[in-house]
Amino acid sequence: MQELIEFAIVAHRSPAYEQACLLRDEMLRKPLGLSLFDEDLDAESGFIHIAARDHSGTLQAYLQLKPVDAKVIKMQQVAVTAHLQGQGIGRALVEFAEAHARSAGYTEIILHARGEVMSFYEALGYRKEGDSFLEVTIPHFKQSKLL
Numbered sequence: 001m002q003e004l005i006e007f008a009i010v011a012h013r014s015p016a017y018e019q020a021c022l023l024r025d026e027m028l029r030k031p032l033g034l035s036l037f038d039e040d041l042d043a044e045s046g047f048i049h050i051a052a053r054d055h056s057g058t059l060q061a062y063l064q065l066k067p068v069d070a071k072v073i074k075m076q077q078v079a080v081t082a083h084l085q086g087q088g089i090g091r092a093l094v095e096f097a098e099a100h101a102r103s104a105g106y107t108e109i110i111l112h113a114r115g116e117v118m119s120f121y122e123a124l125g126y127r128k129e130g131d132s133f134l135e136v137t138i139p140h141f142k143q144s145k146l147l
C-alpha cells in the first residue's frame with residue numbers, strides 16, 4: 001500500500017489541506033468530544049503542511065511542521081486514516097517530514113506525543129523528555145530527535 005502513496009508539501013487552505021482538516025477532526029478531535037473547527041486554523045498559515053495521497057488523489061494521511069526557531073521545528077497533527085494504519089504509512093510520512101526539515105536547515109524535531117502512541121515515535125528514534133502533561137484533555141509526553 002505504502003508504495004501507492006505520494007507525499008507532498010501542500011499549501012495552507014488548499015483542497016488537500018481542507019481534506020486534512022476533516023481527517024484531523026475525525027482522528028484527533030472528535031474522539032475527545034472536541035472540534036478542530038473551533039480552533040484558529042488561520043494561525044497555521046506559516047506551518048509546513050505534508051499530505052499523503054493515494055493514486056486517486058484522496059488524502060490518506062497528514063502532518064504539519066511548526067517552526068519554533070531557526071533550528072527547531074515541531075511536528076504535530078500526525079494522522080493516518082483508520083483503515084490504512086499499521087502498513088508503514090505513518091513511518092514513511094514522518095521520514096518524509098524529517099528529510100524536508102533537514103533540507104530546510106532544521107537540526108531538531110520536537111513533538112508532544114499522546115501516551116498511547118509514544119512507541120510509534122520511539123520506533124522512529126524519538127526520545128522522551130520529562131514528565132507527562134495534559135493537552136487537549138489527555139496525557140502527552142514531549143519527545144525529540146536530532147536530525
Ligand SMILES: CC(C)(COP(=O)(O)OP(=O)(O)OC[C@H]1O[C@@H](n2cnc3c(N)ncnc32)[C@H](O)[C@@H]1OP(=O)(O)O)[C@@H](O)C(=O)NCCC(=O)NCCS
Binds near residue numbers: 113
Ligand atoms: C500513530 C499513527 C500516526 C501511526 O501510523 P501508522 O501508519 O499506523 O504507523 P506505521 O504502520 O507506519 O508504524 C510504524 C511503527 O510504529 C508502530 N506503531 C504504529 N502505530 C502505533 C501505535 N498506535 N502505538 C504504538 N506503536 C505503533 C508500528 O508497530 C511500527 O513499528 P515497526 O516499524 O517497528 O514495525 C496512526 O496510528 C494514527 O493516525 N493514529 C491516530 C492518530 C494519532 O494518535 N496520532 C498521533 C497523535 S500524537
